[in-house]
Amino acid sequence: MKRSLAILAVIAAVAAAGGAGAWHLAQRSRALPAGFAQGNGRIEATQVDVATKAAGRVLDVLAEEGDFVQQGQVVAHMDVAETTAALRTAEAQAAQARQSRDTATHVVEQRKGELDLAAKELERQETLVAKGFATEQKVDQYRTTKLTAAAALAAAQSSLAASESAIRAAEAEVERLTRMVADGTLVAPKSGRVIYRLAEPGEVLAAGGKVLTLIDLSDVYMTIFLPAADAGRIGIGAAARLLLEPLPDRAIPAAVSFVSARAQFTPKQVETQRERDRMMFRVKLRVARQLVEQHLEQVKTGITGVGYVRLDPAAPWPAWLQSDLVRQAEGADPTNAKEPAKEPAKDAPAK
Template sequence: MKRISLVLLATFILLCVAGVYLYYSMYAHELPPGIASGNGRIEATEVDVATKAPGRVLDVLAEEGDFVKKGQIVGHMDVAETEAALRAAEAQAAQARKARDEASHVIEQRKGELELATKELERQETLVAKGFATQQKVDQYRTTRITAMAALAAGESSKAAAEAAIRAADAEVDRLKRMVDDGTLVATVTGRVIYRLAEPGEVLGAGGKVLTLLDLSNVYMTIFLPAADAGLLALGSEARLVLEPLPNRAVPANVSFVSARAQFTPKQVETQNERDRMMFRVKLRVPQILVDHYLEHVKTGVTGVGYVRLNPNVQWPSWLQSDLVEQAKAGNKPGEPGPAGGDVKQDREVVQ
């Protein structure tokens, strides 16, 4: 009887423990009115580093998984032919400038000839009026003046043509310089290399992709909410993200986008009410100060749950409160104690 009593007591204790566990699993994280939730995953925009003109890849300076900063050189294209064409265009521009200078000298010469012919014509016309010269002489100097005027006009035309040639040559030089500069591949965003799509020696066409970067300047989670909840949301509203790898910590976020149109519920989204067939897409963006602070540890694809506060007067439950932003503002590094004495190493795992 004593053994049976012990067994019954142990069974009762196990049932109590199981009941408590079940209660906390079902109700401890129950959401208060004014807070909605949806499943999602951490996402960021993918940006391709691609060639502007066709050519051969000279080198690629980044590997998959590398962290690169905006403006960092990540590769080069073979631009030897373009550099040769650039030198030829620069020579043509120099030649056009010499032609313009030569035309300017010719114009000065023609102006002097025209001035002399004009004075001689006036002198002969005065002499004819006094009877000391013949009309033939006047006609001769008049023809000389007309010839000088035509020569001056031709010189000005030559100078205009030389200036046009200079502008064309300079434009070609600028175009080729940009092509040479475009041969240096740079990261347009700060992020992580997720795909290396080309190797040295490969010949790519215009727009050929060399690397794909994950833009970490805009990290967010996409969730779907029914119209009743989405209609109460305002841009900038506070949100929280609870990620699967660390369910006991909440990552602060803000509502950055609410779709203007409803759509069918995606298959991967589970709704509490099967009648909510039409859902609104909502983006919950992680604050940039938090992303920058843990930039080298940010990863996408992590699943979790996003929570939004429909009523700004509703307080977050204790399990959704977070001090990660305060830790980032304080400049605490991973492994250092946070403002509340916590370990930032644990917070780093949230961002991961």
């Protein structure tokens, strides 16, 4: 029995190696015409973290690793009971400040009436003094009454202004706490697939603590490395094709969205036919967003393949780099470039 299992394991290993060998043999047998360049790479996508804005306890997490979530979908909740209580306190303080404002408004009206009455009484006494029916002492008394009424009005107006400031401060606090309560509900900033679940219910996270990590499947690309002789001829937006190992006969349309301005040594995980010590330029080939969105459920990152770039715009694509996906993407803008375009150095590569 053990011998049979061992034989089956050997057969499976040989089959897997044969499949990989067949893939590489097929790639070597396809001659690339002049005007094109190629490089090996793997499918990548932008990672997006879903994190807390403030420190707190995780109440629940509604997504699992491997789940596909839509933009705006609720994926987790933080415990905001204390913040909600503080919000109710702030709302009560705002209401109290409005009541104080109303009281101050009434006092201002009252002080205005008192000042108006004092002014009229003073005017009458001054008239009587001119006719000899009142004394200067009486006039001085009403003049003092008017000044007191004016000071009381000024104090009431200051109290009203203070009440208005208290209302603005209370409303600002209500707005801040309302936002904090809303931030306790974590939503997916992008449509994508969950690759890491980093927190569980009951855990206490610091501000900025990560709960989930998504990959943005609307931003899918392959990074390849090309020598200076080829990188110097590439323009942003140049047409490209991708052949993936699981789909060796189905070309995927793409476009150059980024060319590094600096050369670097080729990473070890990238196999090229050039010497390892040659300096290479990083080139990003982005798949059309419209095409990716039509096949979101099938998109996977980490898949290896080969990227082909057309250096000569007049060169026709070979037949083995045509497919239904290419025809489907005709008329779409495959760049969707988010990175600033930089012209690659055209100098000879450093040794």
